[in-house]
Amino acid sequence: GIAGGDLRLDKVCVQIGAKTSSGNLVLTAPSGVSNPLPFVVASGNIYFVSTTGSDSGAGTFAAPWRSMLKARNTMAPGDITYVRSGAGQMADDGSGWSTSLLLDANAGTATAPKAFVVYPGESATIGSITSGMGIRSKGNGNSFWVFAGFSMLGSSVALNTYDDAGWRIVGNDMTCPNGNAQAGCLDLGGSGKSTGHVIYGNSIHDVGTNNVPTTVTALYHGIYLSETNSAIDFGYNTVARVFGGRCIQQHVNTGPGSFGISIHDNFIHDCQLDGIVMTTINPSKGAVTIRNNVIYNAGKGPANAENSGAWNGINLQGWANGGVPAESGIADVSQNTLYGNGTY
Numbered sequence: 001g002i003a004g005g006d007l008r009l010d011k012v013c014v015q016i017g018a019k020t021s022s023g024n025l026v027l028t029a030p031s032g033v034s035n036p037l038p039f040v041v042a043s044g045n046i047y048f049v050s051t052t053g054s055d056s057g058a059g060t061f062a063a064p065w066r067s068m069l070k071a072r073n074t075m076a077p078g079d080i081t082y083v084r085s086g087a088g089q090m091a092d093d094g095s096g097w098s099t100s101l102l103l104d105a106n107a108g109t110a111t112a113p114k115a116f117v118v119y120p121g122e123s124a125t126i127g128s129i130t131s132g133m134g135i136r137s138k139g140n141g142n143s144f145w146v147f148a149g150f151s152m153l154g155s156s157v158a159l160n161t162y163d164d165a166g167w168r169i170v171g172n173d174m175t176c177p178n179g180n181a182q183a184g185c186l187d188l189g190g191s192g193k194s195t196g197h198v199i200y201g202n203s204i205h206d207v208g209t210n211n212v213p214t215t216v217t218a219l220y221h222g223i224y225l226s227e228t229n230s231a232i233d234f235g236y237n238t239v240a241r242v243f244g245g246r247c248i249q250q251h252v253n254t255g256p257g258s259f260g261i262s263i264h265d266n267f268i269h270d271c272q273l274d275g276i277v278m279t280t281i282n283p284s285k286g287a288v289t290i291r292n293n294v295i296y297n298a299g300k301g302p303a304n305a306e307n308s309g310a311w312n313g314i315n316l317q318g319w320a321n322g323g324v325p326a327e328s329g330i331a332d333v334s335q336n337t338l339y340g341n342g343t344y
Contacts, residue, residue: 013120016041042112044078047071048119049087068101068116068126069093077144078112088124088150098132108144110166118149127153129178137162139190147172156181156220158204161197163190171201177210180217180244184224192228192255199234208243213272216244218304222271225250230286231260238267244304247271252280256324260286263293271298273309275341279317283329290314290333301344313341 012027024036045059049071053064059081065071068089071081095102108114118124127134134152139162148170152158156179161167169186176185185207188194204223208216222242225232229250239247247268250258257280268275275298281288299311314336320327 042078044080044112045076047075047079047081048084049081050084051086053087071116072101072103072106075114077108077114080115080117080146082117082119083122083124083150084119085122085124089126090128090153092132097136097138099134099136100127100132101135102138103136103142103145104138105140105142107141108166110144113144113146113166113168115146115148116150117146123151124149125151125153127158129153129155129176131155133160134158134174136160137164139163143167146170154185155179156185157183157187158185160187161190161194163193164197165194166196167198169197169199169202172203174202174204175206177206177208179208180211180215180220182217182219184221184226184249186223187226188229188232189224189226192252194225194227195230195232195260197229197232199232199237201236203238203240205238205240207241209241211243213243213302213304215305216272218245218273218306218309220244221249222247223249225258225261226253228252228255229258229261232258233262235262235264235266239271240268241270243272245272245309246274246277247298248276249274250278250281252321254321257282257320257327259283259288259329261288262291264289264291266293268293268295269297270300272301272304273311274298274315275313275338277310277312277315277317278331279319280321281316281318281329281331282327283331284327285329288329288331290331290336292335294337295341296339297341297343299342299344303344311342311344313338 022040025039027034047059048064050064053066055070057063059065134154143165146168152174154176158174222239259282275295295313
């Protein structure tokens, strides 16, 4: 439902038993039965991080670790760490990359990802709105991670993947109110190898909003799909109150267009420029779809720092970069609801 101007997503917590096997997960409620979703029971350790823990402990529920950094440096593919209330990672991790949680040659696998999950019913924060990034990939092999349930903060970027594959970013709250950079609060990019990410049920909001809107660059966005992305599934999210650029921006500066992009079932509103803009795509290599989104108050202005941009709900431009072989195909834009866009 919609309450207070934002999308409300209800959550259900399920604790599986020791004899649970892989299969379909189905939710039965008074309103009906949900679509089945595949659920896989995989091997791996379950760890815990708590403010009462110690990094010399075993990382169990009874003897949790104290820091997410201990968990980051210990987990093997298939392991999950549950983070208890207050036990996030808000300070710089000392890596020298101005980041609270840097991933450095640290990956799961396609069948056994590594996961950080906030313990059900509790809260934990990664990052700060005053300095550095929240979560950042170093770009040297950090694929197949899961982050779920966190409050993610950044001075300009709350979460940044870099040439990674197979991240699942689920049910997080992201905000960068002080941001003003060539970036996105959620920034999926690199040199053109980013692929296979699933971004579901997040709230990305109040991006650059602590600044005077006329001083924020048009190159700053709520979500930035930068360089060649493929197989990106972005659904059931809220993107709201973005100063500077677009609520969602897809753009390749150098190289072939992105493909296999699905932007669906999102609630997008109050964007200084476009709600969704795509400049460089190649649907002939993989379907590009924008479906079932609700978009309003996009293109509301005022002018940004460069006095540039456009003011649409959805804006597909069809560029191709120099030196790239001919690109083609048809983007599917259907079943969206748009209202009050382009008022500036």
